[in-house]
Amino acid sequence: MRLKLLLLSLQLLLLMKPHLLLLLLLLRKHLLQLHLMRLLLMRLRQFLHLHLQLLQLTQRRPLKP
DSSP: OHHHHHHHHHHHHHHHHHHHHHHHHHHHHHHHHHHHHHHHHHHHHHHHHHHHHHHHHHHOOOOOO
16 A cells, blocks of 8 residues: 555656656746846945945035134
């Protein structure tokens, strides 16, 4: 009984294998896209931060002694 169950699950796995592989590929691609998106956002944030600092520096008027 146990062996039969094992064989059935094996068959099912073999049947599902192409779908699982496809799913894994899609997931990996998606994760990669997410990762790239995150990097892009981080870069954008750094850029905006620096830009803001630059603006603040240029907006400051020299203080009179």
